Amino acid sequence: MSEERRPLVLVSNRGPVTFGDDGGFKRGTGGLVTALTGLASHREVVWIASALTDGDARKARESDGTSFRIEADDGDFQVRLVESDPEAYDRFYNIFANPMLWFIQHYLWDLSNAPDVRRNEIEAFEFGYNVVNEDLAKAVVEEIEGIDEPVVMVHDYHLYTLPALVRRARPDAFLHHFVHIPWTQPDAWRVLPRGVRREIYEGLLANDIIGFHTRSYRWNFLQCCRDLLDNVEVDFEAGIVRFEDREVWVRAYPLPIDAKAIRRTAQSARVDELERELLRRRREHLVLRVDRADLSKNVLRGFTAFDLFLEQHPEFSERVTFVAQLMPSRTDVPEYAEYLERIEAIVAVVNHRHGTPDWMPIQLKLKDDLEEAVAAYKNYDVLLVNAMFDGMNLVAKEGPMVNERHGVSILSENTGAHEELGEFALSVNPFDIQELADSIHAALTMGPGERARRAEGLQAIITSRDPGDWIDEQIADIRKKAGVEA
Ligand code: F6P
Numbered sequence: 034m035s036e037e038r039r040p041l042v043l044v045s046n047r048g049p050v051t052f053g054d055d056g057g058f059k060r061g062t063g064g065l066v067t068a069l070t071g072l073a074s075h076r077e078v079v080w081i082a083s084a085l086t087d088g089d090a091r092k093a094r095e096s097d098g099t100s101f102r103i104e105a106d107d108g109d110f111q112v113r114l115v116e117s118d119p120e121a122y123d124r125f126y127n128i129f130a131n132p133m134l135w136f137i138q139h140y141l142w143d144l145s146n147a148p149d150v151r152r153n154e155i156e157a158f159e160f161g162y163n164v165v166n167e168d169l170a171k172a173v174v175e176e177i178e179g180i181d182e183p184v185v186m187v188h189d190y191h192l193y194t195l196p197a198l199v200r201r202a203r204p205d206a207f208l209h210h211f212v213h214i215p216w217t218q219p220d221a222w223r224v225l226p227r228g229v230r231r232e233i234y235e236g237l238l239a240n241d242i243i244g245f246h247t248r249s250y251r252w253n254f255l256q257c258c259r260d261l262l263d264n265v266e267v268d269f270e271a272g273i274v275r276f277e278d279r280e281v282w283v284r285a286y287p288l289p290i291d292a293k294a295i296r297r298t299a300q301s302a303r304v305d306e307l308e309r310e311l312l313r314r315r316r317e318h319l320v321l322r323v324d325r326a327d328l329s330k331n332v333l334r335g336f337t338a339f340d341l342f343l344e345q346h347p348e349f350s351e352r353v354t355f356v357a358q359l360m361p362s363r364t365d366v367p368e369y370a371e372y373l374e375r376i377e378a379i380v381a382v383v384n385h386r387h388g389t390p391d392w393m394p395i396q397l398k399l400k401d402d403l404e405e406a407v408a409a410y411k412n413y414d415v416l417l418v419n420a421m422f423d424g425m426n427l428v429a430k431e432g433p434m435v436n437e438r439h440g441v442s443i444l445s446e447n448t449g450a451h452e453e454l455g456e457f458a459l460s461v462n463p464f465d466i467q468e469l470a471d472s473i474h475a476a477l478t479m480g481p482g483e484r485a486r487r488a489e490g491l492q493a494i495i496t497s498r499d500p501g502d503w504i505d506e507q508i509a510d511i512r513k514k515a516g517v518e519a
Contacts, residue, residue: 041078041184042176043069044169046130046191048082049110050103052092060105062360062401063325064427065188065213068288071500073110081172083165084116100176107294113176117168124161125191127365128154134190136368137221138214139329139422147224158229163194166236170198177203184511187240189213194236207515209507210240211286214424215449216250219260234262238276241514244286244507246425246449251285282514286506287453289498290430298407299435307408316392318353318477321413321440323406323428324420325362326373326399331421331445331463332359333379336395338419338469340383343394346474351392353477355417356409360401373399407431413440415476418448419463425449429458433491439484441476442491443469457490 049070050058060066061082073080079100084093092101093114100113117125133154136142148154169192177183183203187196187210196208222230234257237243245251251272258274259267266275274281298304320339324330339355359376363369380397387394398405406428410416416432429450433442444451444458451460459472 040180041072041076041186042081042173043073043078043186043188044081044173044192044195045069045188046083046126046165046169047085048080048089048112048114049073050105050112051086052088053086054088056088056091058088058103058105060107064288064425067291067427068213068500068503069188070107070110071291072504073108075108075501076504077111079111079113079176081113081115081169081176083122083169084114089114090116098172098175113172115168115172117165121161121164123365124157125165126161127363128157129162130191131363131366132368133157133225134193135214135329137224138190138217140217140221141328141421142224143221144223150224150226155226155229158232163232166192166195167198170195170202173199174202177206181205182207182515184209186211186507193233196239197236200239207511208240209242209244209511210237211244211507212250212424213246213288215247215422216245216253216257217422218253219257222257222261230261234258235276238265238274238279238281240281241279242282242284242507242510244284246285246287247452248285249452250424250449251283254283282510284507284510286503287449287498288425288427289500289503290427290434290495291500292434292496293499295407295431295434298404299411301404303404304408304411307405308411311408311412314354315412316352316354318349318414319409319412320353320355320415320417320473320477321358321409321432322355322417322419323358323409323432324360326359326369326376327362328368328372329421329423331419332357332372332376334463334466334469335417335419336376336379336383338466339395339473340386341466341470342473343383343387345470349477350387351389353394354392355395356398356413357395358398358400358402358406358409361399407435410435411437414438415473416440416442417469417473418442418450419445419461419469420448421445421463423448423450429454430495433488434495436488439481439488441479441484441487443472443476453494454491457487457494 047061049061052058084090093116100111103110103112182205184207255267258265272283380395410432418429426448442458445463446460461468461472
């Protein structure tokens, strides 16, 4: 088999671009889009995604269910947008995928605080999640018509039931599914009704390969298959699940960042201008966090720890600023809207408690602006990444890549990035507020030699692989497995 000759089909909920009302487009946001953009601009692929905005829906209708070419700054893409019924999409995105699956896969719900699962949630699965999966599966099947043994790469937690639908229509397709978020242990999954759970796992097991960011998510997935399903055989050593006479390979492929792209951004004129603005207002030390305003990111505990640090080390008063750039996200989900309110409230409390007439300890910026984040990346002394759970966390890689002050990373042991970078960061338990506060102090008082050693160690690991390697590792496994079965 030579999959290079076959056009690759990518499918994800969020696509590479979103269209505005004026017909113009902007780049999609988030780790998944960043990772796949590299692939889509370097290989012949068709990227199928949901229509997310009115502008996307108009584009989907205009293109009449076919793919079209997009010429963007970072490459050209062949894109196909799929419009779903708005009510079904709302159930899919705002009730089932987020919060239900997202919460389960970040331990935001466990058995003690799980929501009541009622008709509303089950219907959101049946008439929301599955409808969007069916719509996208139909587009995939149309796109691979006439191609022998096509390769389809499915992405993330939005599309767990899609592979079974494609498999049914095209038993010869090679289905590769990458999950960008953590895979939690079996008990976390018991929140889901049994029928829904089974459909999700059987949907996923229709793939040939399932990929995760880390070995521990891979391990958790294998454990879940063993404990939650009764018709599978799991080989932990080989990372194989046998289901319905087929073998599913379960693998770990940690996602790297595109170092060249982030360095390019770091040298842009706008970043330069934003940096000058930042430096004008700079105190002696800068602590930084950049995140989506998501419960899994543990933003509140980060501020509580900073509060404690200032209380225990008053000598830092007026000498340090904590810049928190948070991008509002999924604001139609009540839990997220409420979280934003709690963030604003705690910032007000900490600023009131420690601030002085000419010093505001925490600067909260609620915005999505990569260049502004990069300007701050270049100048931080401490980068705080204290997520409760996080699939990978690309901020932990982007920051050290462009930082120019040998800044210290404080990194949660529960991020995927920790498996690679933990050794050179200050590793923290994200629930331990005292440890977080102590780490802020340790980072701010660390000697220059130690800062340099850690910063250089981080950069060496971060640059050791790039997104091209990530794709090549997956393609190599696709080849190997297809060869074995051929
Ligand atoms: O894998 C998680 C992810 O899909 C990332 O790409 C991104 O960080 C985030 O979730 C985006 O979420 P949404 O598409 O809901 O904005």
